Amino acid sequence: MKLYGVFxxxxxxxxxxxxxxxxxxxxxxxxxxxIAGDDFYKVEFYLHGSFAKTxxxxxxxxxxxxxxxxxxxxxxxxxxxxxIAKEKGIEVIFIPTDLGDQHPNTVKFVFYKKDGKNVEVxxxxxxxxxxxxxxxxxxxVEFTGEYPTIIAKYNDRKGMLADISKFILEKxxxxxNMKVTRNLQMITTAIIELDAKVDDEMxxxxxxxxxxxxxxxxxxx
Numbered sequence: 001m002k003l004y005g006v007f008x009x010x011x012x013x014x015x016x017x018x019x020x021x022x023x024x025x026x027x028x029x030x031x032x033x034x035i036a037g038d039d040f041y042k043v044e045f046y047l048h049g050s051f052a053k054t055x056x057x058x059x060x061x062x063x064x065x066x067x068x069x070x071x072x073x074x075x076x077x078x079x080x081x082x083x084i085a086k087e088k089g090i091e092v093i094f095i096p097t098d099l100g101d102q103h104p105n106t107v108k109f110v111f112y113k114k115d116g117k118n119v120e121v122x123x124x125x126x127x128x129x130x131x132x133x134x135x136x137x138x139x140x141v142e143f144t145g146e147y148p149t150i151i152a153k154y155n156d157r158k159g160m161l162a163d164i165s166k167f168i169l170e171k172x173x174x175x176x177n178m179k180v181t182r183n184l185q186m187i188t189t190a191i192i193e194l195d196a197k198v199d200d201e202m203x204x205x206x207x208x209x210x211x212x213x214x215x216x217x218x219x220x221x
Contacts, residue, residue: 021054027073028133039115048098048106059079061094102124120137152192154188154209157211171199173194174195176195
């Protein structure tokens with residue numbers, strides 16, 4: 001009989017030992033990498049609260065790296081993610097820090113991309129493997145990754161939400177939740193959670209809307 005260690009499978013949905021520190025951390029990493037894109041060569045992980053104190057003992061470091069490499073929480077490669085990242089030429093750095101008034105299981109990711117740009121994403125593992133993304137590129141956001149999600153950034157003008165919604169309606173998809181914020185430069189970020197998976201055709205139509213700056217799609221992980 002095979003003997004299982006601390007990073008082996010606990011039940012059908014995660015690698016142990018902790019849903020918050022491993023399963024949630026892996027989901028955070030995977031969603032963050034979808035936001036950043038896959039053309040990165042280095043990731044810094046700024047660890048806050050209990051993440052900062054116990055990330056090695058609870059396997060949070062391995063789970064976070066597994067997530068940014070695209071692994072699910074139940075992927076048996078999770079325990080070897082640090083070695084896999086090294087083989088892929090991706091540098092990972094863990095920095096215990098104080099991120100202020102945040103959930104104790106919070107991490108800020110800084111992705112260093114091959115085009116010279118950096119992408120910052122912050123989120124928390126809030127228990128039971130569930131997550132909450134709270135910041136993208138310094139802008140406050142709030143979504144869980146449980147629903148297919150469109151993050152659309154555009155120059156603010158009347159009718160933009162109607163234009164986006166039109167292409168969602170064409171696919172006969174309901175909008176579950178929507179949150180819209182606008183910064184001082186009149187750039188708007190719309191986070192739209194849907195009841196069905198987002199396909200490439202819809203994304204391409206939304207990307208081609210006049211005044212659209214960027215569209216990110218996150219299907220559940």
